[in-house]
Amino acid sequence: MSETIDIAALGGVKEGEKKRPRSKDRRLEIACQSVEDRLKNYDEVALGYSPAEAVAEAMRCLECPKPRCVVACPVHIDIPTFIGHVSRGHFVGAAEDIRKYNNLPAVCGRVCPQENLCEAACIINDTNPKNPIAIGRLERFSADWQFGHSERRADSVAKAPATGYKVAVIGSGPAGLSCSADLAKMGHTVHLFEALHKAGGVLMYGIPEFRLPKAIVQKEVEYVQALGVQLECNAVVGRTMPVQEVLDEFDALFVASGAGYPNMMGIPGENLNGVYSANEFLTRVNLMKAWKSDVGTPIRKPRRVVVVGAGFTAFDVVRISLRLGAEEARIVYRRSREEMPGRGEEIEHALEEGAIFTLLTNPVRYIGDDNGFVKAVEVQKMELGEPDSSGRRRPVPVRDSNYIIECDTVVVSIGQTPNVLIPSNLPGLATRWGSVIKVNRETYMSTVPKVFAGGDAITGAATVILATRAGREAARSIDGYVRDPNRGWYPPAV
Amino acid sequence: MYRITGKKVLATGVVEMTIEAPRVAKAHKPGQFLMVMNREDSERVPLTIADSNPETGEVTIVFLEVGRSTIELGEEFQVGEDLFAVLGPLGTPTHLDKVGTVVVIGGGLGVAPIYPICKGLRATGNRVVTIIGYRRKDLMFWDDKLRSASDELIVTTDDGSFGMKGFVSDALKKLHDEGRPMDRVVAIGPPVMMRAVAELTRPWEVPTTVSLNTIMIDGTGMCGGCRVGIGDETKFVCVDGPDFDGHKVHWDEMFARMKVYQKEEREAIASSPSCRLYFETLKR
Numbered sequence A: 001m002s003e004t005i006d007i008a009a010l011g012g013v014k015e016g017e018k019k020r021p022r023s024k025d026r027r028l029e030i031a032c033q034s035v036e037d038r039l040k041n042y043d044e045v046a047l048g049y050s051p052a053e054a055v056a057e058a059m060r061c062l063e064c065p066k067p068r069c070v071v072a073c074p075v076h077i078d079i080p081t082f083i084g085h086v087s088r089g090h091f092v093g094a095a096e097d098i099r100k101y102n103n104l105p106a107v108c109g110r111v112c113p114q115e116n117l118c119e120a121a122c123i124i125n126d127t128n129p130k131n132p133i134a135i136g137r138l139e140r141f142s143a144d145w146q147f148g149h150s151e152r153r154a155d156s157v158a159k160a161p162a163t164g165y166k167v168a169v170i171g172s173g174p175a176g177l178s179c180s181a182d183l184a185k186m187g188h189t190v191h192l193f194e195a196l197h198k199a200g201g202v203l204m205y206g207i208p209e210f211r212l213p214k215a216i217v218q219k220e221v222e223y224v225q226a227l228g229v230q231l232e233c234n235a236v237v238g239r240t241m242p243v244q245e246v247l248d249e250f251d252a253l254f255v256a257s258g259a260g261y262p263n264m265m266g267i268p269g270e271n272l273n274g275v276y277s278a279n280e281f282l283t284r285v286n287l288m289k290a291w292k293s294d295v296g297t298p299i300r301k302p303r304r305v306v307v308v309g310a311g312f313t314a315f316d317v318v319r320i321s322l323r324l325g326a327e328e329a330r331i332v333y334r335r336s337r338e339e340m341p342g343r344g345e346e347i348e349h350a351l352e353e354g355a356i357f358t359l360l361t362n363p364v365r366y367i368g369d370d371n372g373f374v375k376a377v378e379v380q381k382m383e384l385g386e387p388d389s390s391g392r393r394r395p396v397p398v399r400d401s402n403y404i405i406e407c408d409t410v411v412v413s414i415g416q417t418p419n420v421l422i423p424s425n426l427p428g429l430a431t432r433w434g435s436v437i438k439v440n441r442e443t444y445m446s447t448v449p450k451v452f453a454g455g456d457a458i459t460g461a462a463t464v465i466l467a468t469r470a471g472r473e474a475a476r477s478i479d480g481y482v483r484d485p486n487r488g489w490y491p492p493a494v
Numbered sequence B: 001m002y003r004i005t006g007k008k009v010l011a012t013g014v015v016e017m018t019i020e021a022p023r024v025a026k027a028h029k030p031g032q033f034l035m036v037m038n039r040e041d042s043e044r045v046p047l048t049i050a051d052s053n054p055e056t057g058e059v060t061i062v063f064l065e066v067g068r069s070t071i072e073l074g075e076e077f078q079v080g081e082d083l084f085a086v087l088g089p090l091g092t093p094t095h096l097d098k099v100g101t102v103v104v105i106g107g108g109l110g111v112a113p114i115y116p117i118c119k120g121l122r123a124t125g126n127r128v129v130t131i132i133g134y135r136r137k138d139l140m141f142w143d144d145k146l147r148s149a150s151d152e153l154i155v156t157t158d159d160g161s162f163g164m165k166g167f168v169s170d171a172l173k174k175l176h177d178e179g180r181p182m183d184r185v186v187a188i189g190p191p192v193m194m195r196a197v198a199e200l201t202r203p204w205e206v207p208t209t210v211s212l213n214t215i216m217i218d219g220t221g222m223c224g225g226c227r228v229g230i231g232d233e234t235k236f237v238c239v240d241g242p243d244f245d246g247h248k249v250h251w252d253e254m255f256a257r258m259k260v261y262q263k264e265e266r267e268a269i270a271s272s273p274s275c276r277l278y279f280e281t282l283k284r
Ligand SMILES: Cc1cc2nc3c(=O)[nH]c(=O)nc-3n(C[C@H](O)[C@H](O)[C@H](O)COP(=O)(O)OP(=O)(O)OC[C@H]3O[C@@H](n4cnc5c(N)ncnc54)[C@H](O)[C@@H]3O)c2cc1C
Pocket: A111, A112, A113, A170, A171, A172, A173, A174, A175, A176, A193, A194, A195, A196, A199, A200, A201, A202, A203, A206, A207, A235, A236, A237, A238, A256, A257, A258, A259, A260, A282, A312, A313, A316, A343, A419, A421, A422, A454, A455, A456, A457, A461, A462, A463, A464, A465, A467
């Protein structure tokens, strides 16, 4: 499938030539579907770089000898080296290089909050402000190129000889996938249990198609399977089989069950029809494909939507609502724009698509009609007080500031916590707040022998890259453990 | 993967199906349910596990063809074919402690799910008095199975075409009026029936367990779509239930929440050929 890349025509560095970085150029924007078009479909909004664009952007990179971006990247991808490959036309080489550090480049290139990570650290910000190298877009380009232009075959991956050790992984989100892949490469027998009917975790049921095409997630899942990992869907560990049974059958267990329990605010009217948790709304639309007309799972077409919160989830919900034809889609958030935790590009895209931001405002109750459907939300204005434990200024209610916003749909997107199913079925497993599993942050070992955990299950809702990293680091630790269970393994710092 | 090994029409629109799902069959306890997906693009439909056989790895479901997914399952799928997904067992099992005499009530489709509960309650040493109710004689099913699983069986039909004429709640009231022992009541069936039973037993102060069938999506505690008010708390039916104290359920909220998708469900039926056909046959 490989095709010859004429690097001179693309404006890159030729064989034997020296790179002359053009760091003064502006960062290259990524082509996107027009706002008008994208509101009518579910297709990916950001279209990706062409080879010429990727090379042009890569030509800006200084390939620093002491790169700050690498330090800032949670998995320490060798960024200058991979970008160097791109600027020399070695696109597959670039992808292979990234894969040494990150098991999910096509995913992370799309969804990592790069503006707070690698791109925030890029030295070009110092001389050419707001124009760091578009590292995420180049990562995505390289990974997509590899998918399209080389047979990335699992059987060509250097796999260690079979060790005979058996490891069970619970949950097929980024943490579980990444851990399974690495353990399989190390030669272990890996069984991956997934509760839902499709593998991928939040990548499948949470993040919408227009940000992360499901075909890409499935390619990564298929790759992990091709490495020899046994995937078993429709298996809720703790229900379909007792946790103890899995523990008895395997030499080690990695719990990557994520943070899937939706938080609600506990204010009056939350059980009215038309009030959803973000998870219900997203699951209906993404996993069950309710946006298509010919599937079994329905969704009520929202007309006026209030989305409570301003994280990744809230922006996904507001943008889905606009695609479902909502006339008005509003983010209601108790802090201000600066404190919004969502990803920069998504906030921009949501604004372009017509989302309304009602900031420094918090709901106090939902009001229903005679049939039990929500018809309005009463909100209260807020102002920012002293910084709280997260360092952000704490919102405090403004007295006598309540007013009514009419709506027919409310989506509560104020975060998720881990599910208690596994902790409550595994005696001795220490947790924080009953659900967040405590582990030793170096070994990922929990308080129960043989049991390791990582990803959102140990942090609460975080990011894809942190989950991917946890999976990889835990795999290393599990590898050591199964080979020598009696070495000094440390319980979690309690 | 999930092969259909048996299928029987018990009454008009009521289908009994056995499915190969070894893990589910092995782990099943009375009161638990499973989720079925007919095909990859189908809904996830919650159905109570009416029986299970850990040896053969089979589970039994009994369902009423009411909408798109259940009609497709009943009309389009035959023995030997595979279902896309079967997930379970889900939910918290029914408490089966020994309390003395338990009156177990199954209304309509609720007759199927009470079968494992009657067996389980008897196994722990309870005396089980079972009341099952149907609209008409020709809609009766599993009365023989229930008879074998109970110490005493009372059958009611709405029109009196078999057994006692009236509702299951009438039979329950009669037992109470006769001063029969009643340490606990378990009622499964249409929500109106469960509410009627709970309202009857409230003044008698007899602990009453009902099994709620809210709308569900994942069935694993992830979406909150199944939530309902119980006392002063909000509970997720799929993980905290489906069994709840009938005296604490917020019935009005429960009824309202079941109606959310009525309009969309009618549209779904209209867009499915086998559903249209099914309803035309019914009309004839
Ligand atoms: C809507 C939304 C948008 C997001 N957007 C971004 C973004 O743009 N960028 C970013 O970096 N992060 C984003 N995040 C956060 C990110 O997706 C998560 O931090 C990440 O997916 C966590 O990975 P994980 O592997 O720990 O868990 P998950 O992805 O949650 O996967 C856990 C899996 O375990 C399964 N499971 C749970 N319990 C059991 C059990 N008992 N038995 C079997 N299986 C079980 C679940 O079904 C699930 O598939 C977003 C999150 C959401 C909800």
